[in-house]
Amino acid sequence: MTQKTPEQCHSMAELRVEIDQLDRQLIELIAKRTQYIDRAAVLKQSEKLPARITSRVEEVVDNVKRLASQNNLDPQIAETVWRDLIEWSIAKEEQVLGK
Numbered sequence: 001m002t003q004k005t006p007e008q009c010h011s012m013a014e015l016r017v018e019i020d021q022l023d024r025q026l027i028e029l030i031a032k033r034t035q036y037i038d039r040a041a042v043l044k045q046s047e048k049l050p051a052r053i054t055s056r057v058e059e060v061v062d063n064v065k066r067l068a069s070q071n072n073l074d075p076q077i078a079e080t081v082w083r084d085l086i087e088w089s090i091a092k093e094e095q096v097l098g099k
Helices: 012-046 053-070 075-097
Strands: none
Touching: 012 075, 053 075
8 A cells, every 4th residue: 555645635534544554554663673672581681681771771762862853753752652662671571581
């Protein structure tokens, strides 16, 4: 399915189709990211690293805030979403690694 720009949508129905398509893509990307989190837990275990590495958390947050700014997205929304995603990821890794 080809994606329309917002300006190419002439009704809410058309707009909703595009939003739903983007949501599917976002979920697919988050699912793929989760596979890397699962692998991180295995590697952290073998490398004796904790689930939470604060410096890495802040590096990731700084990266997404910068990327958000570069893409005309409010960096605060990116930070909020990613901090939740990171906390969920750490909790998932702690299921393997322990706290």
